[in-house]
Amino acid sequence: MNAPPDTLVIGGGLHGLSAALNLARAGRHVTLVERSWLGRHASGATAAGVRTLNRDPAEIPISLESMEMWRRIERIVGGDCGFHADGQLNVAERQGDVAKLERRLAAMRRAGYTHEELIGRDELLRLVPALSPHCAAALVARNDGAADPHKTLTAFRRAAEAAGVAILEGTSVRAVERKGENWVVRTSARDIAVPVIVNAAGAWAGRVAAMVGDDIPLGVKASMMIVTERIAPLLKPVVSVVGRPLSFKQSGQGTLVIGGGLQGSADIDTQRSTVNFRELAKGARAAHDLFPAIGPVRIVRTWAGIEAKTDDLLPVIGASPNAPGVFHAFGYSGHGFQLVPVVGAIVADLVVRGGTNRNIAGLAPERLMNRQEAA
Amino acid sequence: MFRKLPDSTMKAVTLSIDGVRVECAQGETVAAVLLRQQECWARLSTVSQAPRAPYCMMGVCFDCLAIVDGVASVQTCLTAVRDGMIIERQRGRPEAA
Amino acid sequence: MSRNVDLLIIGAGPAGMSAAVTARRHGLDVLVVDEQPAPGGQIWRNVETMAATARGRLLGAAYAEGAGAVTRFRASGAAYEPGTQVWQVEPGPRAYMTRQGATSLVEARCLLLATGAQERPVPFEGWTLPGVLTVGAAQILLKSSGQIPDVPVWIAGNGPLPLLYATQLLKVGGRIAGFLDTTPPDRRRAASRMFPGAVLGAPGDIAKGLVWMATLRRAGVKIVRGVTDIEAIGGQAIERIRYRIASGDDVTVPAQTLLVHEGIVPTIHPTLALGCAHRWDAAQICFAPQLDEWGETSQQDIFVAGDGAGIGGATAAGLRGEIVAIRIAARLGRLSEGQAAASARPARGKLRRALISRPFLDALCGPRHAVLVPNDRTLACRCEEVTVSEIRAQVAYGRPGPNQVKAFTRAGMGPCQGRQCAYTVASILAEAEGRAVPDLGLYRARPPFKPLTIGELAALDETSEAA
Numbered sequence: 001m002n003a004p005p006d007t008l009v010i011g012g013g014l015h016g017l018s019a020a021l022n023l024a025r026a027g028r029h030v031t032l033v034e035r036s037w038l039g040r041h042a043s044g045a046t047a048a049g050v051r052t053l054n055r056d057p058a059e060i061p062i063s064l065e066s067m068e069m070w071r072r073i074e075r076i077v078g079g080d081c082g083f084h085a086d087g088q089l090n091v092a093e094r095q096g097d098v099a100k101l102e103r104r105l106a107a108m109r110r111a112g113y114t115h116e117e118l119i120g121r122d123e124l125l126r127l128v129p130a131l132s133p134h135c136a137a138a139l140v141a142r143n144d145g146a147a148d149p150h151k152t153l154t155a156f157r158r159a160a161e162a163a164g165v166a167i168l169e170g171t172s173v174r175a176v177e178r179k180g181e182n183w184v185v186r187t188s189a190r191d192i193a194v195p196v197i198v199n200a201a202g203a204w205a206g207r208v209a210a211m212v213g214d215d216i217p218l219g220v221k222a223s224m225m226i227v228t229e230r231i232a233p234l235l236k237p238v239v240s241v242v243g244r245p246l247s248f249k250q251s252g253q254g255t256l257v258i259g260g261g262l263q264g265s266a267d268i269d270t271q272r273s274t275v276n277f278r279e280l281a282k283g284a285r286a287a288h289d290l291f292p293a294i295g296p297v298r299i300v301r302t303w304a305g306i307e308a309k310t311d312d313l314l315p316v317i318g319a320s321p322n323a324p325g326v327f328h329a330f331g332y333s334g335h336g337f338q339l340v341p342v343v344g345a346i347v348a349d350l351v352v353r354g355g356t357n358r359n360i361a362g363l364a365p366e367r368l369m370n371r372q373e374a375a
Numbered sequence: 376m377f378r379k380l381p382d383s384t385m386k387a388v389t390l391s392i393d394g395v396r397v398e399c400a401q402g403e404t405v406a407a408v409l410l411r412q413q414e415c416w417a418r419l420s421t422v423s424q425a426p427r428a429p430y431c432m433m434g435v436c437f438d439c440l441a442i443v444d445g446v447a448s449v450q451t452c453l454t455a456v457r458d459g460m461i462i463e464r465q466r467g468r469p470e471a472a
Numbered sequence: 473m474s475r476n477v478d479l480l481i482i483g484a485g486p487a488g489m490s491a492a493v494t495a496r497r498h499g500l501d502v503l504v505v506d507e508q509p510a511p512g513g514q515i516w517r518n519v520e521t522m523a524a525t526a527r528g529r530l531l532g533a534a535y536a537e538g539a540g541a542v543t544r545f546r547a548s549g550a551a552y553e554p555g556t557q558v559w560q561v562e563p564g565p566r567a568y569m570t571r572q573g574a575t576s577l578v579e580a581r582c583l584l585l586a587t588g589a590q591e592r593p594v595p596f597e598g599w600t601l602p603g604v605l606t607v608g609a610a611q612i613l614l615k616s617s618g619q620i621p622d623v624p625v626w627i628a629g630n631g632p633l634p635l636l637y638a639t640q641l642l643k644v645g646g647r648i649a650g651f652l653d654t655t656p657p658d659r660r661r662a663a664s665r666m667f668p669g670a671v672l673g674a675p676g677d678i679a680k681g682l683v684w685m686a687t688l689r690r691a692g693v694k695i696v697r698g699v700t701d702i703e704a705i706g707g708q709a710i711e712r713i714r715y716r717i718a719s720g721d722d723v724t725v726p727a728q729t730l731l732v733h734e735g736i737v738p739t740i741h742p743t744l745a746l747g748c749a750h751r752w753d754a755a756q757i758c759f760a761p762q763l764d765e766w767g768e769t770s771q772q773d774i775f776v777a778g779d780g781a782g783i784g785g786a787t788a789a790g791l792r793g794e795i796v797a798i799r800i801a802a803r804l805g806r807l808s809e810g811q812a813a814a815s816a817r818p819a820r821g822k823l824r825r826a827l828i829s830r831p832f833l834d835a836l837c838g839p840r841h842a843v844l845v846p847n848d849r850t851l852a853c854r855c856e857e858v859t860v861s862e863i864r865a866q867v868a869y870g871r872p873g874p875n876q877v878k879a880f881t882r883a884g885m886g887p888c889q890g891r892q893c894a895y896t897v898a899s900i901l902a903e904a905e906g907r908a909v910p911d912l913g914l915y916r917a918r919p920p921f922k923p924l925t926i927g928e929l930a931a932l933d934e935t936s937e938a939a
Binding site: 376377378379380400402403404407410411415416420421422423425426427428429430431432433434435436437438440448450453455 | 507508509514521527590591600601602603604605606608609610612613616617618620621622623644645708709728729854855856857886887888891892923
């Protein structure tokens with residue numbers, strides 16, 4: 001608080017908070033600016049799955065490390081994140097889909113990974129008795145799970161503040177200018193001059209990147225979610241299905257949280273998103289087919305969260321090739337929640353040590369910028 | 376807690392509440408019938424398991440939720456009685472199915 | 473199933489019925505959907521069956537008027553689907569609804585929201601105990617079920633409804649343990665200045681109020697004025713109430729039934745969900761949709777009439793319904809602009825007269841402070857059981873608004889979707905942060921705004937595939 005900031009984190013989602021927390025613990029003087037309030041968009045709208053299952057090979061190394069961090073998350077952030085490791089399952093309804101799971105498993109084994117496992121119907125129904133018996137098999141990551149997004153936000157916020165991060169909510173970034181060794185960030189509150197900027201601005205990160213001269217094409221997702229009334233315990237693991245838009249879990253409060261990437265619409269200028277019920281009905285149908293007992297369960301609310309989407313659906317994590325002192329961490333394309341602890345540590349590595357031993361080779365900003373130049 | 380004024384114009388309907396036979400009149404709501412019972416509560420709340428009874432009678436408080444013919448979380452203030460209807464008080468979080 | 477109509481009206485109360493009659497007169501294809509099993513809205517609940525009975529006559533002339541309105545509506549030729557829950561409305565306009573388990577979509581050239589009002593939430597310690605109900609609830613029980621409290625009842629609150637219900641209750645043989653008038657003394661003083669105007673402008677309205685008061689006195693009902701804090705005490709149900717009288721002393725009495733009422737507020741879930749602009753009504757201490765002189769919202773072809781447009785009572789609601797329907801008939805080419813203006817003139821005149829006593833009522837009947845900002849131990853959110861102190865604790869983190877507090881405390885996340893806590897949470901935050909409720913706003917309205925089931929939503933998918 002006393003020393004002027006030497007690092008500015010733009011974006012008060014979980015990734016911004018995690019970066020700020022790790023940077024402050026590494027000795028940086030960190031200010032975080034958030035246009036509205038912490039967790040306003042993707043971090044507050046997430047289903048909060050903590051999943052290594054079915055990750056892209058480029059993400060697996062850091063995802064596995066992040067999983068280790070989730071296991072001791074309460075010690076890392078000093079608060080409850082509502083994390084439970086009851087497993088994640090990707091269910092195959094038909095034999096044809098089982099073959100897909102087998103191919104995936106074989107590829108994982110060849111790469112030396114053992115966190116995914118194929119189980120047959122008996123074991124599947126033992127793990128999830130509420131599942132329709134027509135399901136044939138599943139890929140399971142038994143140590144995966146889910147957390148509570150708002151408990152996680154609160155825990156990260158408190159940890160970051162305890163580590164000395166100054167959090168400015170209701171503060172938007174209007175322009176960024178280079179002045180000598182510093183970046184001058186013009187915000188709605190005041191100008192902030194810092195040598196280091198972390199861009200964790202989610203769906204709006206492409207605009208922040210453009211302010212420092214990085215042209216990284218960024219799309220937007222408006223993934224829809226259904227939340228029901230609280231019901232008696234139905235299942236513990238998180239369930240997804242091969243070939244269907246469904247991710248299904250029960251929260252700690254007993255509500256069913258049903259997502260799966262069905263898209264509503266979003267306008268990133270007005271920050272408004274809209275649910276498309278005709279589309280959402282497909283998710284309800286998938287959920288009903290897999291869990292026939294939930295037909296009469298009442299939906300309490302639905303929404304569409306706004307989040308960034310890259311061309312290859314992988315995040316952008318790394319130093320800007322053009323702008324010295326600018327580091328990007330965005331573009332999680334709907335699967336960033338699990339990566340929160342590790343990416344914060346990676347950003348701290350990059351800023352403080354100028355590099356990281358963690359494998360982020362496939363996530364560099366240049367890949368998207370190059371692709372655009374080639375096009 | 377409530378009593379019905381003497382009235383003979385309405386047709387009688389019989390339903391059961393937690394297994395107890397109850398006489399009521401066609402055209403009234405399940406919530407109205409619940410409020411005439413010795414135990415007038417409809418549900419136990421989902422957080423603290425506290426008893427809740429019909430409160431607003433117009434569909435905006437959701438405290439009159441009960442299980443009607445096997446379907447949970449029915450707004451009984453918006454549900455008309457039918458002969459043979461089976462009402463169960465809803466004890467906290469309902470079971471799916 | 474998808475259907476097309478000229479005009480979809482949601483709500484079959486005074487405004488919806490009157491709009492339907494007017495729109496039909498101009499030849500529009502009209503569909504009226506309503507949550508209740510019979511037309512009339514809350515004010516004329518069950519009026520078709522009840523009005524002609526001896527008990528119906530005891531309910532008074534204003535109730536009896538409903539019978540004529542319902543008859544005209546029934547004869548209008550508008551399609552009418554009772555027992556329908558509309559759970560989403562979208563620009564277009566289009567509305568999704570469920571009736572008897574079947575989900576359908578209606579595309580309309582114009583949409584009229586005649587969804588009325590709800591009683592203002594009255595949170596206090598013990599307000600969730602069985603035996604505590606709203607006065608409106610008790611009146612609905614009388615109208616639709618012919619039932620009254622079986623023990624002497626306590627009535628607490630202000631405004632016309634508690635007085636009206638109390639007199640109705642006495643007429644049908646009910647007993648009143650006490651009438652706790654919560655009108656704050658400063659409101660009484662402010663209103664008294666408007667009293668002469670109200671008497672001259674609307675002598676009937678004022679006379680009614682005086683007659684009700686006299687009826688209570690004549691019946692020997694204990695009336696306590698200037699009551700502030702109220703608490704319901706009990707284990708499995710209410711056993712006692714405690715209330716604070718003007719002297720500052722607390723009084724505790726046994727009670728088995730307590731009815732409360734602190735006025736009504738417009739139903740704004742649908743217009744919030746549609747993204748319509750809203751205004752803060754400082755006199756009525758509530759939000760209402762921003763409307764033009766024809767009742768059109770900031771969204772083209774979406775209209776509001778009745779108490780949902782701002783509290784005005786049944787007569788005003790009917791007139792507003794008529795005016796909106798004239799505009800819609802013009803929009804759809806059945807009338808010229810000039811014809812519409814001329815045609816609406818008589819209704820506008822009557823509307824002005826119907827609203828003449830409103831400033832007096834608004835001045836007199838506002839909620840006292842504790843209704844908006846209850847004490848720390850009170851449950852602000854009945855569904856998720858979140859206390860006022862838990863809401864207040866959030867103020868330590870920045871200057872949160874209602875949506876933030878909802879996300880972090882779960883207040884407003886239960887089945888009622890904030891209908892019982894939105895104003896409370898906004899008022900608590902406004903006071904704690906030194907801001908104003910209109911600046912903070914309310915919770916965002918998340919669809920569906922009625923409790924659709926997973927199965928019903930899933931059926932919508934099968935419907936689309938079949939189509």
